[in-house]
Amino acid sequence: QVQLVESGGGVVQPGGSLRLSCAASGFTLSVYGMHWVRQAPGKGLEWVAFIRYDGSTKYYADSVKGRFTISRDNPKNTLYLQMNSLRAEDTAVYYCAKGVTSHFYFQHWGQGTLVTVSS
């Protein structure tokens, strides 16, 4: 069955960097677009970034554009999110989510990893 396992979260100071990983199993990662979605404590869901199955196209939320970079290593079945210039408002649980070919929804979600930006 599909499994998505995020890692790399933790506490980081404002202005710092962090790289999240999402290990995929149970499906062929190279066939599907993938997303990062976040949820600040007690708040709603916010879409963060998307990467096409082959990495050729990437989209970002305005709130992270220029600071975050989504990437993937299909042979390693892993999705990444490089987060730079972190701000307090980036504090959230970060979920990776699997897309669906020719569709535009999040079919499967990981359990999330918590990122806390604080001095």
Place this chain on the structure above:
Amino acid sequence: QSALTQPRSVSGSPGQSVTISCTGTSSDVGGYNYVSWYQQHPGKAPKLMIYDVNERPSGVPDRFSGSKSGNTASLTISGLQADDEADYYCCSYAGTYWVFGGGTKLTVL
């Protein structure tokens, strides 16, 4: 990239039906038939309930249904059950980004 508008809370008694609205613009909800809905229980990851406005993934009860009219999408849950109590989020594709609603807390009385 403004969030879609959902009511903060709705409630209903077991067996009743509730409808959660999700209002966007012609750039998102009104422009594409790609509205999806997610259920989230406390401390858990979201779960896909409806996609492409009114399609149900396998395993989701037919008590859950979706619709759309203009810039407003809706999720209807009929025959409410205690386990339906959760947060519900709508989401729309918007060309080069996705946008969620603020979420609706469903209370089963």
